[in-house]
Amino acid sequence: MKTILVTGATDGIGGQTALDLALQGHRVIVHGRDPARVELARQTLIEGSGNPRIEVVVADFASLDAVRAMGEELAARFETVDVLVNNAGVYARSLEHTRDGFESTFGINHLAPFLLTHLLLDRLKASKAGRVVNVSSVAHGRGVLDFENLQAERGFSAYPVYALSKLCNVCFTVELARRLGLASRVTVNALHPGVVSTKLLREGFGMSGGDSLADGAATSVLLATSAEVAQVTGQYFSDGREAPMNPVVEDRRATARLYARSCKMVGIEGLPAVG
Numbered sequence: 001m002k003t004i005l006v007t008g009a010t011d012g013i014g015g016q017t018a019l020d021l022a023l024q025g026h027r028v029i030v031h032g033r034d035p036a037r038v039e040l041a042r043q044t045l046i047e048g049s050g051n052p053r054i055e056v057v058v059a060d061f062a063s064l065d066a067v068r069a070m071g072e073e074l075a076a077r078f079e080t081v082d083v084l085v086n087n088a089g090v091y092a093r094s095l096e097h098t099r100d101g102f103e104s105t106f107g108i109n110h111l112a113p114f115l116l117t118h119l120l121l122d123r124l125k126a127s128k129a130g131r132v133v134n135v136s137s138v139a140h141g142r143g144v145l146d147f148e149n150l151q152a153e154r155g156f157s158a159y160p161v162y163a164l165s166k167l168c169n170v171c172f173t174v175e176l177a178r179r180l181g182l183a184s185r186v187t188v189n190a191l192h193p194g195v196v197s198t199k200l201l202r203e204g205f206g207m208s209g210g211d212s213l214a215d216g217a218a219t220s221v222l223l224a225t226s227a228e229v230a231q232v233t234g235q236y237f238s239d240g241r242e243a244p245m246n247p248v249v250e251d252r253r254a255t256a257r258l259y260a261r262s263c264k265m266v267g268i269e270g271l272p273a274v275g
Contacts, residue, residue: 008088071119143167177234
């Protein structure tokens with residue numbers, strides 16, 4: 001049995017991921033920003049899976065202080081976290097800012113999971129085989145990593161801003177995997193969940209998808225639990241298989257620069273560079 005935290009797990013792909021993991025018998029920690037919805041999700045998961053080992057944690061990812069408090073709470077409650085599934089995300093149709101002043105898509109989709117992952121690294125390392133699973137998107141392939149435009153300084157356009165945040169997820173995946181190394185016993189992988197008719201897809205893109213929620217959760221569940229990928233790290237998956245990444249991810253200077261900039265933004269020292 002693993003202890004698995006799924007962020008953004010009150011509905012959509014995150015909710016399905018939590019259900020599938022609960023059905024496998026794991027202890028699942030459900031995260032959301034609204035206490036009532038989180039508690040409803042917990043009860044629904046228990047009833048739907050027959051698994052009573054469902055825990056909850058509440059934090060609004062639009063606040064880095066809330067993320068810090070969440071990390072501290074989890075560290076106090078759990079000696080180990082075997083898997084962190086960074087699933088929570090938004091698609092903003094207009095320019096908005098987090099409580100810390102960051103453009104909201106970048107702040108919620110990249111900076112919040114970036115910080116949370118570092119806050120939980122000790123608990124992940126305490127696991128026999130810790131895993132970080134970052135839910136990105138095929139949209140990352142169209143992202144442009146412009147260090148002078150990380151906060152939509154040159155004007156806001158919803159899709160490019162979203163694509164950038166998803167590219168940052170993959171860049172972070174590769175850079176963190178490199179800095180951790182296999183000796184840490186923590187793997188880090190990213191994925192495209194498919195085109196699923198979630199609230200984000202309907203409200204953000206104004207469209208529906210052809211993949212089911214089960215399809216959308218499948219690769220996250222695979223990366224969280226399968227022995228087949230136990231030694232795989234720093235990769236991007238789609239449909240349960242390794243897939244090509246945006247070429248900028250291969251630029252080690254760029255991913256290292258993004259890592260350093262992100263550390264400064266969230267106020268942490270981060271891990272040392274290698275090689």
